Amino acid sequence: MGFVMRSTAVGLVAxxxxxxxxxxxGMTDPNVVLGFLDPAGTWNPALALVMAGALAxxxxxxxxxxxxxxxxxxxxxxxxxxxxxxxxxxxxxxxFGIGWGLxxxxxxxxxxxxxxxxxxxxxxxxxxxxxxxxxRTLSPAPSDPNPNPNPGPTA
Amino acid sequence: MxxxxxxxxxxxxxxxxxxxxxxxxxxxxISGILxxxxxxxxxxxxxxxxxxxxLVVAPPLVTFGLGLGPLPSPSGSLPLLAVAGLLVGLGxxxxxxxxxxxxxxxxxxxxxxxxxxxxxxxxxxxxxxxVVRHVL
Numbered sequence: 001m002g003f004v005m006r007s008t009a010v011g012l013v014a015x016x017x018x019x020x021x022x023x024x025x026g027m028t029d030p031n032v033v034l035g036f037l038d039p040a041g042t043w044n045p046a047l048a049l050v051m052a053g054a055l056a057x058x059x060x061x062x063x064x065x066x067x068x069x070x071x072x073x074x075x076x077x078x079x080x081x082x083x084x085x086x087x088x089x090x091x092x093x094x095x096f097g098i099g100w101g102l103x104x105x106x107x108x109x110x111x112x113x114x115x116x117x118x119x120x121x122x123x124x125x126x127x128x129x130x131x132x133x134x135x136r137t138l139s140p141a142p143s144d145p146n147p148n149p150n151p152g153p154t155a
Numbered sequence: 156m157x158x159x160x161x162x163x164x165x166x167x168x169x170x171x172x173x174x175x176x177x178x179x180x181x182x183x184x185i186s187g188i189l190x191x192x193x194x195x196x197x198x199x200x201x202x203x204x205x206x207x208x209x210l211v212v213a214p215p216l217v218t219f220g221l222g223l224g225p226l227p228s229p230s231g232s233l234p235l236l237a238v239a240g241l242l243v244g245l246g247x248x249x250x251x252x253x254x255x256x257x258x259x260x261x262x263x264x265x266x267x268x269x270x271x272x273x274x275x276x277x278x279x280x281x282x283x284x285x286v287v288r289h290v291l
Contacts, residue, residue: 131244
């Protein structure tokens with residue numbers, strides 16, 4: 001199996017697992033998310049366990065992955081190299097949180113319910129893609145995590 | 156919606172991120188993967204389209220298979236969701252990631268940028284919900 005086919009298969013399986021996780025977790029329901037973000041109201045803190053459950057796997061999992069020195073089916077790890085915590089990072093994150101708090105959607109959960117074709121979900125996803133496109137046009141990312149479009153062995 | 160579902164769902168999300176890192180050396184950051192689809196370079200790397208396909212296809216299968224009922228509907232008017240989506244896209248674009256890339260992958264890598272970004276978007280999200288629900 002060639003490099004492109006293997007990485008595509010990994011992408012598909014990872015996407016399926018990620019989508020299954022979102023569907024099971026409750027993150028796909030904006031009312032649950034907004035309930036989590038509302039400690040002054042009828043607070044539902046269960047969603048904190050989604051991040052806790054994910055980090056319980058990625059924490060040790062990443063450490064094992066990085067200990068190997070390189071990925072199994074790629075030449076190197078393509079992780080972000082930027083280190084500065086600047087206005088761009090903080091301002092961007094601040095805007096992101098406002099949008100998240102208005103809709104109860106972040107990009108993953110909205111994509112996870114895309115197949116239901118709710119008009120509101122379609123509008124949100126289209127606007128998210130538009131916002132991403134505008135941000136790329138206004139200023140390119142400070143460090144592209146993937147400067148090499150084909151980092152794997154050309155098998 | 157139970158605590159157990161939250162933990163199991165989170166662990167599945169974490170497994171997806173570890174799989175992508177162990178095999179392909181990639182961050183499972185959804186806004187980054189979504190943004191890259193806008194770039195013509197994506198054709199050289201179909202794994203991103205495959206990831207998005209899996210992300211869209213799995214939830215209806217899982218909710219049907221487990222009898223969790225229909226996929227939940229959005230909350231809020233169309234104009235509100237348009238504004239929220241624009242802010243989420245702009246913010247993830249400028250901030251270099253979203254809940255998955257910063258909140259799950261970045262925190263696991265102990266990235267200082269991701270700690271700052273996650274703290275910031277959690278804070279503004281809590282404030283936004285407070286203002287919308289209890290002030291306005």
